[in-house]
Amino acid sequence: MNNDAETVFVLNMWRRSLSTRYRCFGRRSVGPKGVWSSHAVRTCSSPVLPAGRITALEAVDFWRRHFEERGVMEPDQSSQHIIAHVLGAKTIESLERERLTEFLSQETAEQVWKLCTRRLSRMPVQYVIEEWDFRDLTLKMRPPVFIPRPETEELVELVLTDLLMKPGTGVGADTQHTCLEVGCGSGAISLSLLKSLPQLKAVALDQSQDAVDLTTENALRLRLQDRLQVHHLDIMKDAETVLSLCRPVLVLVSNPPYLFSEDMASLEPEIFRFEDHAALDGGEDGLRVIKQILVLAPQILSDHGRVYMEVDPRHPPLIRQWVEVNVGELQYVETRHDITGRPRFCILQKAKAKRDHKLDLD
């Protein structure tokens, strides 16, 4: 079965298919297309591990085609990320040519098959490999805890830029500032801030025990647990407890659930089936949790403290209007855009109550 001629022939077939982007046609016909023909796929729900040996590149291509066939989103990225992870790297590009063209061991191949089969069920890649990168951190991921999005990396950037301008946040500074995160999920935001600002302390809360556990786990892995407190609290129901948690903070940051309820149904299976809906659904107008955070903000923030939130692109003008009427002590500072140009971030500051302002003017 594994004599040299056969291997060489099979390799040649793979090489040709790689270079000419060979598609489906000839697959059903009988022919030496290697030991893993499409017949196996059609009969079972997940493909069988080939009897012969396979290289990493061949595995990538094999699974890419399978993901395509089964309508799995981002078939090439999925197979590349999973296989790179099994080989101990973050991306396929960072692996040397030699590693990609040498045969996988039996255990490695089995691991690849196991993980890729999970992906076939539309499980997000981040849950399949149980980790993902956020800024310069690598965080553990576990369903159903919400997976950090790239936009949130920019939210952290905004907070950092502002904090670095303030005295007392750099290395060797005297004053200790605290930030509060509502809805920490995997801990991405808080842990990024803690990593970049050695003098900062953070308090994080989430209504999901899974999220609290995962944030704690990530904090321990990154050795930031000393400066982070994680609490299992629901901002909607446990407002009083939240207010008594810590003295007024400089920064209140959040990536709250901001999807409109009607949009939930049109989410991709990766999100709908695997991620916590409570981390996504913001109510009819997507503002349910956002409004609660803003109402409580003046009592959580110190003077001139700021709120930084990631929101839906439709929200900024709505929030601005609503705050003006309903939260006198919060002043809307500005809307910032993400790199795709969508209005994404709202920054508000605790100021003197507007009523007081008017009195002063009279």
Next chain:
Amino acid sequence: MLSRWKRFVYLLRCSYYVSEVEAKPQLQQYRSAFVFGSWIRRLPKPQTVFSDRTRRTLHTSSPSMVKLLSVEELFARRSLQEHLKKMEMEYGDCLWAVSSSGPEEQCSEDQLRTKRTKVSLLAPLVQSIRELDAKQKEIAETEILLKDEDPALRELAELERENCVQDIRDLRQKILELLIPEEEADLSDLVLEVTAGVGGQEAMLFTAEMFDMYQGFAQHHGWSFDVLEHMTSDIGGLRHASASISGSQSYKKMKFEAGVHRVQRVPKTEKQGRMHTSTMTVAVLPQPTEISFTINPKDLRIDTKRASGAGGQHVNTTDSAVRIVHLPTGVVAECQQERSQLKNREKAMKALRAKLYGMKLEEETSKRSNQRKIQIGTKGRSEKIRTYNFAQDRITDHRIGMTVHDIKSFLLGEDLLDEMNSSLQEFSDQETLMELLEESSQEVS
């Protein structure tokens, strides 16, 4: 000792008649030890048994001989001696001007500042010149003692003389280094870009080997090598790649690698065993600091895969590739090396900055003399600087006509590449020095 020299002479004579194909490893060591000015440092007791010219002609492949002068030869030149005297005088003048017993006429604050800077710049050079003069007087004194009758004294004098000779050589080397001004870019880090040229798949395979070589070179010097862009071909070749290299003297050394590299061999893809010539281009772009070069964010358009739809919580993707377009110039940089979109963006920005800075520097370096053999910048970009001939197992650098053997070791990016690089550096320094002396003598006359 003498037998070693005799053996060396014999080997040299042999090698002169033997073709460049089969270089003996031990000869290689001597050859590289001797050729380019650094032989003094490598051998214990150098003696001027051979004339410089015979040694050097053996190792050039082109008829136009490249002559790298030794330290002695340079110091024998009148233009150098005059220049050194000029520097001493200038130092003296400036020192007098800024000292308390200065001239009667008032120098402006600016002028005084310039003179002070000049004094601090010239101080080490003048110090070395004076030390050299002192050593030369010392050696003259020991010459007298050598003729003494007392054998013990003679031996002592001999030792003294040897030390003096060594010191003089070191001082001269130091003076030469001080004379050559350091370029601003020499202190910076760089972005290395490799692009496959003529030759299709074979060129791309060669580009991949070269990229690996430079990675080895960076490792050899303890520099960091951070891949920014990496576009592969189907059979494992490289269309285009770029990497950010940072470390001490990284730009200073790598700048000599810029240009077109040519390979002559039977490609892997060739079925009939015919020899092909393919090319690849190396570009070396100094990495500007934040302050020295800023890009207006409004001039940039950033493309990501999350551009369509609502983005944010609505979408979960693992495609974090970022592409940045500099709108005024149309220069593009993209990166998908990382899983974090922010990191990809940072890397793409880095690559873009280097490209734009490179373009800016082109304008400045175009003012430099055209006569140099070693060109850096656009003039050097399209020049064929090196040929890698696999059949004859040789690498020839055309700028200085230097040939080394053992391509396999060369492509590791370690000692062999380092030696060639050092030779290029020495040659370039010499060219700079000659230009400097030329300008100096013209000023005087």
